[in-house]
Amino acid sequence: MIEFHKKWITNSCLIIKENCQKINMLDQEIGDGDHGTTILRGLEEAVSHFRANNEFDNSISFMNEISKLMRISMGGASGILMTIFFKELGNLNFNDLYNTILTTFSNTINKIETRGKVNFGDKSFLDIYVPIHQELIQNNLIDFDKLITKIDESLEYTKSLEARVGRAKFLDSKGVGVIDPGAYSTSIILKEFFKEINNEKNN
Template sequence: MIKNYDNWIKRSCLKINNIYNELDDLDQKVGDGDHGTTILKGLTKAEKVFKENIKNSLDEIMLIVAKEMRIVMGGSSGILMSIFFYESGKINPDNISLSIVTIFQNTVNKIKKTGKVSIGDKSILDVYVPVLDYLNTSIKIDKNLESINKIITNSSESTMNMEAKVGRAKFLEKKGLGIIDPGAYSTSIILKEFFNSIYK
């Protein structure tokens, strides 16, 4: 599982590296314009820290990864986006499907509580909740990699039609309507790589 997770973080970093300018441009319209740069910084750190701690157990590695991401990213995006990385360390190789449901459930609960955010507020929660709902109804994710990728893409794109109730975008006249939430977009990339690294 450590090899899968190593791949997950490396590939996420690579993918984000290719589009971080696009994410900054999106964030220019709804936030302070640095989301791409910030998440790239977080993942670059995550990749480095993972490598340095590869001899540890996976939950220990992911605890450090999440902590370092939170520090290097700073702000609310650092706090909220590192939650999944921390929770993901609790995967059970003997029951991957069930433990992934728990990981997503705990991530959703923590994001709601810490971020004081609800579904439909135009945030990363709008990606995590549909994925959790899907996982709860689908027993064999390994057979449905294509479906899960589609759910992730659709939920991230659905934030385009939402008015922001959290973050800087809520102060804009159109509340970010018509613009995909940059955090939801980067989260969609990270989650696709997570599932692909585990099940492909």
């Protein structure tokens, strides 16, 4: 189980690295310009930690530790809010995959709403989690192709949203016309997650 988490985090780190400048550029338009660098720093911290240490009891304590290291190295609101999913994923169970994924998403969404005082439609990474959670419920199973399409559509949709959270809400444009950088990094992390789930299922 921990091997699943390691592969997912390693792959996410690679793709975030490839897209780091693009994410920073989006954040330069509507934020403080460093989101790509920040999320990459967190993921690289996680990867170097599990490459240097082999002793992990179970996925819950493993993901607790990983999310804590990421939270500290990223800092700020994104460190607190973007690591919630990582911590919740410690509870993933391949014997009850669909239900534990659903629980992971609903717990993640509730905690982001409460801790971040952010709602669906505010132009944030929650605008990825919520539609994917709904898609999972609607399909009643894990439909890989539909989920990837939904992630892409949801990301594109953040372009049209007016920001009600973060620095972008203070801009005259409210960030309209620009994809949300946090939603961008989240879309990568979730695509890599479902790719790895798909690989496991086909094994």
